[in-house]
Structures are given as structure tokens and as C-alpha cells.
Amino acid sequence: MRSLLMMVGLPDLPLLSIILIVMMIVLTALLFGWISDLLLGNGGFGTLLNAGLILVGGFAGAWLWHRFGVPTRIDPNALRAAIALASGLFLLVVAAVFRP
Structure with a gap:
């Protein structure tokens, strides 16, 4: 659990x-x-x-940004939080659109 939280950017x-x-x-x-x-x-x-769905999308988005993110001048923690929120909501909307 601790390694998962550190992977998404939380300190030890x-x-x-x-x-x-x-x-x-x-x-x-x-x-x-x-x-x-x-x-x-x-x-x-x-x-x-x-x-x-929001949690899964948020963790996936934060992990992907941590892994493949482009360096910017914006605060990395704020940017990671915004990416996690946006990817969580994106996953929810995509799941709602493609709902059977």
C-alpha cells in the first residue's frame, strides 16, 4: 500500500x-x-x-503522468492532482457513454 501511494506521488x-x-x-x-x-x-x-470509477481513473491518470509526464513550470503536485481528477472524471464519462 505504501509503495502504491509513493508511486502516485505521496511522500513516505x-x-x-x-x-x-x-x-x-x-x-x-x-x-x-x-x-x-x-x-x-x-x-x-x-x-x-x-x-x-473515479478512483481507478484517478490512480491510472496519476500513474501515467508520473511515468510519461512532460516537464512543465506548473507545480508538479497541483498538476498531478488536476490530471488525476480529470482522468477519473473522463473514465466515468466514457463508461457512461459506452454503457450497454
């Missing part, structure tokens, strides 16, 4: 700090899942599945 932290960060990430994903469920209406998957 004590266990309590890691638990707090993970809880904040989960609560934020649930909030975005709920908001996207309101916005998508019948095209959504429900709050929990929306939150799961």
Missing part, C-alpha cells in the same frame, strides 16, 4: 498520516461520485460505482 509518511490521506481520498471520491450521479441521472452507475 507514518501510518496514521497515510490512513488520514486515504480517508480524505475516499471521502472526496464519494463526494464526486454523488455529484456525478446527480449530474448523469439515469446514465450514472450509482454513487459507489461512480466513486470507484
